Amino acid sequence: MKTTEAIKSEKQLNNDDEKSLRGTLVSVGFVAAVIVVMWVAVFWIYMERV
Amino acid sequence: MEQSLKETIRQDPKKILGVNPLDAKVSLSYLTVAFVSLLIGGILGLVQGLERAGLIDLPSWLNYYQVLTAHGLLLLLVFTATFSIGYLYANLSHALGGLLPKVRKFAWVGFVLMIIGVAMAVTMIVLNEASVLYTFYPPLAAHPIFYIGLVFVVLGIWACCAGVFINYRHWRKNHPGQVTPLLAYFTMAVFVLWFFATIGVTIEVFTLIPWSMGLVETTNVMVGRTLFWWFGHTLVNIWYLVAISAWYVFVPKIIGGRHFSDKLIRLVVILVVVLNIPGGFHHQIIDPAISQSIKFLHVFMSLSIAVPSLMTAFAMFAVFERTGRKLGGKGLLGWLKKLPWGDVRFLAPMIAMISFIFGGAGGIVNTSNQLNQVIHNTMWVVGHFHITVGVSVVLTFFGICYWLIPYLAKRKLTPKMNKLGIIQTVIWTVGMIIMSGSMHIVGLLGDPRRTSDTTYGGHEAAAGWIPFEMLFAVGATLLLIGVIIQVYAVFNMMFFAPKGLTEYPVAEPEDDATPAPMWTERWGLWIVLLLAVVAMAYVVPIVDMILNAPPGSPPIRTW
Numbered sequence: 001m002k003t004t005e006a007i008k009s010e011k012q013l014n015n016d017d018e019k020s021l022r023g024t025l026v027s028v029g030f031v032a033a034v035i036v037v038m039w040v041a042v043f044w045i046y047m048e049r050v
Numbered sequence: 051m052e053q054s055l056k057e058t059i060r061q062d063p064k065k066i067l068g069v070n071p072l073d074a075k076v077s078l079s080y081l082t083v084a085f086v087s088l089l090i091g092g093i094l095g096l097v098q099g100l101e102r103a104g105l106i107d108l109p110s111w112l113n114y115y116q117v118l119t120a121h122g123l124l125l126l127l128v129f130t131a132t133f134s135i136g137y138l139y140a141n142l143s144h145a146l147g148g149l150l151p152k153v154r155k156f157a158w159v160g161f162v163l164m165i166i167g168v169a170m171a172v173t174m175i176v177l178n179e180a181s182v183l184y185t186f187y188p189p190l191a192a193h194p195i196f197y198i199g200l201v202f203v204v205l206g207i208w209a210c211c212a213g214v215f216i217n218y219r220h221w222r223k224n225h226p227g228q229v230t231p232l233l234a235y236f237t238m239a240v241f242v243l244w245f246f247a248t249i250g251v252t253i254e255v256f257t258l259i260p261w262s263m264g265l266v267e268t269t270n271v272m273v274g275r276t277l278f279w280w281f282g283h284t285l286v287n288i289w290y291l292v293a294i295s296a297w298y299v300f301v302p303k304i305i306g307g308r309h310f311s312d313k314l315i316r317l318v319v320i321l322v323v324v325l326n327i328p329g330g331f332h333h334q335i336i337d338p339a340i341s342q343s344i345k346f347l348h349v350f351m352s353l354s355i356a357v358p359s360l361m362t363a364f365a366m367f368a369v370f371e372r373t374g375r376k377l378g379g380k381g382l383l384g385w386l387k388k389l390p391w392g393d394v395r396f397l398a399p400m401i402a403m404i405s406f407i408f409g410g411a412g413g414i415v416n417t418s419n420q421l422n423q424v425i426h427n428t429m430w431v432v433g434h435f436h437i438t439v440g441v442s443v444v445l446t447f448f449g450i451c452y453w454l455i456p457y458l459a460k461r462k463l464t465p466k467m468n469k470l471g472i473i474q475t476v477i478w479t480v481g482m483i484i485m486s487g488s489m490h491i492v493g494l495l496g497d498p499r500r501t502s503d504t505t506y507g508g509h510e511a512a513a514g515w516i517p518f519e520m521l522f523a524v525g526a527t528l529l530l531i532g533v534i535i536q537v538y539a540v541f542n543m544m545f546f547a548p549k550g551l552t553e554y555p556v557a558e559p560e561d562d563a564t565p566a567p568m569w570t571e572r573w574g575l576w577i578v579l580l581l582a583v584v585a586m587a588y589v590v591p592i593v594d595m596i597l598n599a600p601p602g603s604p605p606i607r608t609w
Binding site for chain 1: 407420
């Protein structure tokens with residue numbers, strides 16, 4: 001049987017998990033990666049051609 | 051979906067039953083014109099794709115540039131403008147408790163003026179008197195009636211602007227100390243942009259009318275191009291603002307969540323309005339007659355528009371993650387699985403948002419001076435605006451249709467129609483990936499845009515473009531199938547779907563959210579800032595273009 005303390009800490013954990021924005025951080029990191037990769041790729045083509 | 055509808059009826063029946071039938075008629079009329087334009091413009095798009103791939107030869111009475119002009123005008127101007135007006139007027143009516151009778155009159159006057167204008171412009175294109183492309187800037191010269199038609203279109207838009215401003219002012223007077231409902235706030239912002247965007251093109255068109263009539267011998271091409279892009283690029287961000295209004299306000303409700311932050315949303319809106327217009331200069335980044343230092347300034351002014359876009363990306367991911375986690379999503383990305391992928395009202399705008407990651411990144415490439423020289427006037431640019439307008443904006447519009455049209459027509463979205471919408475969304479996405487993807491790649495290989503025949507006498511480099519051009523045709527075929535399904539869905543939901551009530555899915559803020567501050571309502575200040583930014587960007591180059599004008603150009607017909 002779980003103690004009141006354990007239930008409290010589990011609830012806290014669930015609550016923290018619900019509020020977590022770790023996935024958002026990863027997702028915006030993906031957006032940044034797309035921007036950087038595309039920019040660098042086209043800049044590389046430019047440098048190859050000048 | 052049903053659970054949330056019942057809940058909303060219980061909590062606030064007005065949210066379901068609110069729109070005045072007279073207002074609904076205004077919106078439905080605009081939407082009807084939008085989807086008729088989409089059908090005609092879509093057919094012309096396929097014709098163009100097949101001709102470009104060398105799979106068909108156009109008859110002698112029709113040429114590639116005529117088709118290109120009509121396709122661009124009908125889709126980029128008529129479809130987007132009429133859809134936006136229909137959608138935004140419905141939002142205004144819903145948010146402010148109905149349109150004022152005189153505002154409704156303004157909307158109808160706008161409708162009639164726009165129909166007259168489009169009829170005049172399209173007639174000239176059909177008669178092959180105006181194959182000047184969607185950008186219609188000099189030295190290509192159309193028949194004067196084409197430009198007069200455009201004046202009517204602008205007058206129609208101004209009538210709609212006046213209607214929105216009057217309704218907004220009336221609400222503000224009667225609700226002192228309250229912030230405007232978010233939907234009305236977006237509507238106000240879009241029409242402020244419409245008004246200031248069209249000032250540039252109006253001045254341009256008024257200089258082109260006497261020139262095309264032969265009353266004036268020459269025109270200043272640089273000034274014409276600059277004034278066009280003042281309008282042309284702002285139009286892009288008008289579409290964007292309309293699309294994000296749906297992302298911020300409706301998508302969270304559809305997935306069972308709340309919107310991110312009223313304050314952040316309004317800040318994004320203000321930034322888009324204030325920073326927008328000078329973005330037009332990046333279309334001219336390799337034009338002569340603009341000094342290097344001014345171009346340097348404009349690269350940064352154009353890139354500044356990325357700031358509200360990145361804020362939007364963060365806010366939307368946060369809404370998805372919070373909602374997905376509340377629904378039981380675990381782990382780093384488990385919340386993604388909890389989103390309602392089987393609901394077309396979510397799927398279509400979600401794909402639109404994902405595509406904007408790639409479209410936006412492409413936009414940053416276009417705006418960067420050196421990189422623009424790699425892709426300038428190549429098929430990359432065509433691929434870019436097909437992924438941004440054709441997916442980010444248009445798929446959002448399509449997604450909106452599945453609740454807005456049943457709501458306005460007092461009908462229901464059936465599971466069968468939802469399934470058809472999913473199929474349409476998949477076809478559209480695949481078609482656009484094939485077409486826009488191949489356009490991006492072949493653009494990097496040098497394939498020029500706006501050119502009917504690019505074989506260059508069988509040159510080796512040009513021969514390498516042909517397989518990609520075949521893919522344009524494959525993608526365009528899928529897209530036309532998508533257009534036909536969408537047009538069917540729209541008119542079915544308008545006239546034949548089962549009668550019933552549909553929810554207007556407006557998201558609420560989080561319980562612990564701080565209310566939006568009143569300073570966001572200072573439209574006078576935002577407009578002054580907009581004008582200051584425009585002055586900073588335009589005064590020096592335009593004065594320079596006029597004082598050091600090269601010899602003007604006579605009207606030129608290349609067709």
